[in-house]
Amino acid sequence: MTARARPGRPPARPGASVALPAAFYARPVLEVAPALLGCVVRHGDAAGVIVETEAYHDSEPACHAHIGRTARTHVLFGPPGRAYVYRSYGIHALLNAVCEPEGVGAAVLIRALEPLAGLDGMRARRGLDDPAGLCSGPGKLTQALGIGMEGNATDLATGPIRIEPRLDGRLIEAPLVGPRIGITKAAELPWRFCAVSRSVSRPWPPGLRDRLGG
């Protein structure tokens, strides 16, 4: 059976923008964080496959939303499917996807990508050649993709930063799970999720090196 274009019915374009809908994010953040592994973050001509995420929820003190609604945390309590971008250590912009229904403060931190498109631009912005080092950290990937604070509160389905479903044919094995990186509060919660990829940030979770080798 062959698809035929008809007047008033333009054929679907392969590769057309198919960002994840808000409903994808409107569920428990501990479900969304592993589900985002293998999905694609796109900004301008640059894109990468998500290989590492962390979950944050207002019920635990490592989450910015734990203190309640402020000017800074307002977006975390807003509608799911928006970007929460904040500045870390005065230098780096970190990208999160707001999750759970409106009124709940929760987000998934995107910690690492496997470079997929726009590698030349990434190399220029990062001043680095090695593909495994371009997006292997939450501050690195925003620099590589050219994402800044202006992306805060934008819609991840229709705005400048988009997250798209997993690529066809790309299978994500059972994620490696471990404690979150670089936090002092609620550091024991195993809310970090990693795919088997050399682009995961350091320290690598136990078992990653072995699974990469084999």
Added chain:
DNA sequence: CATGGGATTGACT
């Protein structure tokens, strides 16, 4: 209004 502390990174001992 002053101050202190980061969901990090890269350079260096």
Added chain:
DNA sequence: GTCAATCCCATGC
């Protein structure tokens, strides 16, 4: 392994 860079914002006076 240690350490500084650098800015936003929450908190306290």
